[in-house]
Amino acid sequence: MSGPNILEALDVSDGSRRQDDSPRQLSTVRGPSDTVFRVAAHGGGVLVLSIMTLVGLFLAVRGAEAIASAGPSFLTEQDWEPNSGRFGIAAVLFGTVAIALIAIVVALPLAVGTATYISEYAPLGLRPLLVGIVDLMAAIPSVVYGLWGMFWLEGAILPVAQWISTYFGWIPIFNVPNFNPGDPLATPTVFTASAFLAGLVVAMMVAPVAASIMREVFAQAPIGEREGALALGSTKWGMIRSVVYPFGMGGMIGGAMLGLGRALGETIAVYLVISPVFVIQPHILQTGSNSISSLIALRYGEASPFELSALMAAGLVLFLITMLVNFGAGIIIQRSRSGAAS
Amino acid sequence: MTITDTPRTQRRAQRPGRITRTAVPGRDGRSSHPTRPETRRNLARIRRDDVLRVVGAAAAAVAGTAWLFAQVFPFEGPLTFVVIAYLLFVGFFVVLISFDDNRVTVIDRVAAVVMHSLAVVLILALAVVIVFTLGRGSEAFLNWNFWVQDLSLAGPLDPMTVGGMAHAAIGTLIMISISLAIAIPLGLLCAVFLAEFPSPFARIVRTVVEAMTALPSIVCGLFIYATYILLFGFDKSGFAASLAITIMILPIIIRSADVVLRLVPGTLKEASLALGTSQWRTIWHVVLPTSKSGLMTAIILGTARGIGETSPVLLTAGYTTYYNLNPFSGPMVSLPFATFTLVKSPEPSQIARGFGAAAVLMVLVFVLFLVARIIGGKGAGVLSPGGQARARAASLRDAVRFDQRVPTTPDRLDLPAIPDDQEVPR
Structure with missing residues (x-):
């Protein structure tokens, strides 16, 4: 391996000097180590791409098998009896979306409030600590939240659920048909293991994820505009409402959607707190709900090959929904003013 | 709120062709608060x-x-x-x-x-x-036995002084080590590829990786269960669980490492290339050291996620109550999986053991997280005291070397030696 002569390398060919208008032809000759490195890096990319495509394709092919045999009733059937041919994701999909929506409705105010507090109200000395705490919350394993929901929150939330149902039962989703508020012997057990409880547990997992994204975006709001608002006589809340929130709107929506993606796919915490039912359960305070991921955890063990395909079809639907939500979040964050720099 | 325009200045401003003047309250002899004396605003x-x-x-x-x-x-x-x-x-x-x-x-x-x-x-x-x-x-x-024993001798009715969670802790460590051994080299290589070789193909890979971060963790487990265990016929084992965890954390690591690598200033890379370095050496000696702390954070956060996740392990590892150090044969249990299994038992002592395992898991995640904060809290190029000492020693060595160098005679053209793998423009 003899190194090329530098004079030869620097020599500009006469041809290009004569036709002085045409641009110089630039080409790169790589040394052997660079070639090896390029090949290795591209190989890494190809390998990762093929693993990921393999997972996706496998899911799609096996899932399509089940979807094809179920036909359109896959989306409308509530039961899950693949071996007798009657199965569909209507009930589990409804439960998944209901739990995720409850979670995000509860988590969004908490996340916005916490992010605003940390970036605007908290004393300067306390901020790094609070940022650390919120990030730490996002890293706590889901099984710990599941334990908390199963052994602590369930008992604490029963009277609240009962209270909501008693006084707001006229709103259809808060109605619990088997519960009669006038009956002094009515048992509160109709409120256990509900979608509401699962939603609250998932909200606790989702809120820190969303809060940490929102806090980062709020902190980037330009100082000049903040001072401008204050100098025009705005109060602190007026400044936050007219400068920080419009600036961080993309981050707020994107953070909430990323949280939603996390909430949709959550398995263990939901599995531990709900009692699975295979009907569409619009009464969110009542016992029994279901989600796609806990359906998989529940049924994979004794599944026949065809039932496994059906579970994969359900998983595929969940994956597609989560992917749409995540991509939507990514696009919103990128398009927004605050996301332009990143 | 304190500045109010008088009707006269407003009229003047609306009239066409007139130069408007800034309205200053009090200039025309009328204060905005004629009755109240001005008080200092409280800024506390x-x-x-x-x-x-x-x-x-x-x-x-x-x-x-x-x-x-x-x-x-x-x-x-x-x-x-x-x-x-x-x-x-x-x-x-x-x-x-x-x-x-x-x-x-x-x-x-x-x-x-x-x-x-x-x-x-x-x-x-x-x-x-x-x-x-x-x-x-x-x-x-x-109880001390919780840290050193396994559960093989402890029945549901035994007191807390018998049995422990050491087998689950060891299982967790083995599983996460195997998945990191696959995910770190592959993830970093792919992230370097995405950040350093921009091309339409790289864009496809990036999109697919971003899509796969949405893959629910239970579906990772289901995939390995359907292929490795059912299709290829292997038993449930620690290695199968590691594969499921790898599929889960690989996109997470790649995505955050890619973001970190793209933040390396272009000027640094260009300076290195302009000195005649090859691309490979630029990445190895400039890009990776500059983004070291961010890459460590990406890996550690991926690790924390992989350690804490139950669902991939639930489908692939199998439950056991005794030590199993061989990841390729026999079931192996991890801390979150053990917690999950134990708390479903009706016995209070089993539930207490489950909580103990969850507490150990949580402490493990906290420690990892603290390490990530300590490493990742510093910006690029900010050195620890040890790193500063090493950098000082290196520059001292360079100074000594420069001093000892024989001065070249001025009439000889001293061409720099060129490494073999140099990029040569033609």
């Missing part, structure tokens, strides 16, 4: 009035709720009490401020109170989660 962050109002409203709210619970509603649990008390508190607070401030101020103060209380609720909930888990688990993990 905490105002005495506010503190008194908060205390007053809180006292009134607690008293009011206690009365409500005693007289109107029957007693319905502490959480309901807190919710009603809080709503009453906000109401009283609004009334108190509106006695001597305008609407804008009322909204500002209420917003401040709401933001403070939302943050307190979230952090309080975190404290409850941690203290509750540690408290219930302490029954188990305060």
